[in-house]
Amino acid sequence: MIITKTNNQHTNPIEAYIQRLESGQALLNDTPQNLIEVVGILKSYGIILDAYSNNLIYIAEKQFLVLFNFFKYFNGDFSFKKLLIHWWHDRINYEYAEYCMKTMLWHGGGGLDEYLDTPEFQQRAEKAIRAKLKNNIFMLALHKIFPEFLPEQIRQFAYYSGLGQFWRIMSDMFLDLSDRYDRGEIKAIPDVVEHIKNGLVAAANKPITYQVEIRGQQYDIIPKSAGLTFLNDTAVPYVEAVFFRGTPFPGTVSYNAQAYQIPVDQGDFAYGALYADPLPVGGAGIPPTLLMHDMSRYLPDYLHNLYRQTTRGEDDILVQICQSFQKSMFCVTTAAVEGLAPYPLATENPEEKAANRKYLKAWLNRLKSSEMLKINS
Numbered sequence: 001m002i003i004t005k006t007n008n009q010h011t012n013p014i015e016a017y018i019q020r021l022e023s024g025q026a027l028l029n030d031t032p033q034n035l036i037e038v039v040g041i042l043k044s045y046g047i048i049l050d051a052y053s054n055n056l057i058y059i060a061e062k063q064f065l066v067l068f069n070f071f072k073y074f075n076g077d078f079s080f081k082k083l084l085i086h087w088w089h090d091r092i093n094y095e096y097a098e099y100c101m102k103t104m105l106w107h108g109g110g111g112l113d114e115y116l117d118t119p120e121f122q123q124r125a126e127k128a129i130r131a132k133l134k135n136n137i138f139m140l141a142l143h144k145i146f147p148e149f150l151p152e153q154i155r156q157f158a159y160y161s162g163l164g165q166f167w168r169i170m171s172d173m174f175l176d177l178s179d180r181y182d183r184g185e186i187k188a189i190p191d192v193v194e195h196i197k198n199g200l201v202a203a204a205n206k207p208i209t210y211q212v213e214i215r216g217q218q219y220d221i222i223p224k225s226a227g228l229t230f231l232n233d234t235a236v237p238y239v240e241a242v243f244f245r246g247t248p249f250p251g252t253v254s255y256n257a258q259a260y261q262i263p264v265d266q267g268d269f270a271y272g273a274l275y276a277d278p279l280p281v282g283g284a285g286i287p288p289t290l291l292m293h294d295m296s297r298y299l300p301d302y303l304h305n306l307y308r309q310t311t312r313g314e315d316d317i318l319v320q321i322c323q324s325f326q327k328s329m330f331c332v333t334t335a336a337v338e339g340l341a342p343y344p345l346a347t348e349n350p351e352e353k354a355a356n357r358k359y360l361k362a363w364l365n366r367l368k369s370s371e372m373l374k375i376n377s
Helices: 013-022 032-062 080-087 094-107 110-115 119-132 137-145 149-182 189-203 230-245 288-296 301-308 317-340 350-367
Strands: 210-214 217-222
Touching (some): 013 317, 032 094, 032 210, 032 301, 094 230, 094 288, 110 230, 119 210, 119 217, 137 149, 149 189, 189 230, 189 317, 230 317
Antiparallel strands (some): 210 217
């Protein structure tokens, strides 16, 4: 498979991509159509992330320790009309946001995961539990019998909040990218990568905190003193959990342990957004289908028209959206790789270049089985 224009058809793909990154290019080919797809889909994604973020933060703050929160997707604005719309699925699929949250919680990693296992968190969680259940004798008795049950619920609420705060920043970043494209400031895929990288760097040290109000009093679950920040403690774990690892999709692989279709080690999982086959999109049990449906509602006209001009037109629009989304995520991944590199990738210093190449090989060895080669072929 030829992935770059070269006279040597036997070029090592990893070496070719390392050279591409060192020259200022992205993991995605720089073409006019790719630019339209990436910017257009990120505009739609930014709108969806705004809704996802608001709902996750609402659940974390307003549904705290509400164990049977049947109306959590209504953001506190419930009506019978909205319930009918909800049942008819003429709505944003907040279930996908929860899927991503639970994937992050399960895979762990980063300072947020570490903090939630500390004695400080246990003390703060216990204080909030006592305040919330002050007059609930039944729940206090349950807490005494099963002392880890409610703290585990609070860990999950902390991930609701953490992911909501992460997506709040990413939503603004993607919508700003779209505005810059409309103004003619974004003209190539490297411009997209640079915009995202600058956004990640600017927000890198933004504190991640979590407070809940119980009977008029604020309780810090994740205080600012915990030192959790946007980049290291939410962005990097999100990339690892959602872009790379993910979870096996029901109906596509067997969960039977004797079938050996699911890796034993979580670190070997490759079900994330960068690896997903776009063709099953639309099938039952495929969580990203929910996201593709959501984005299909908010496509900018120039991207929607591009999809209409394909052979199948809108008949396979979810597949096309998935392919565009993967392209955009390779741009986000490029920005993350560049931003986390030990030295600037364009360095000519031999020692720095060697350190960068070791770093890049680790990333690209993981990506070589992803959809990266396919979308660039």
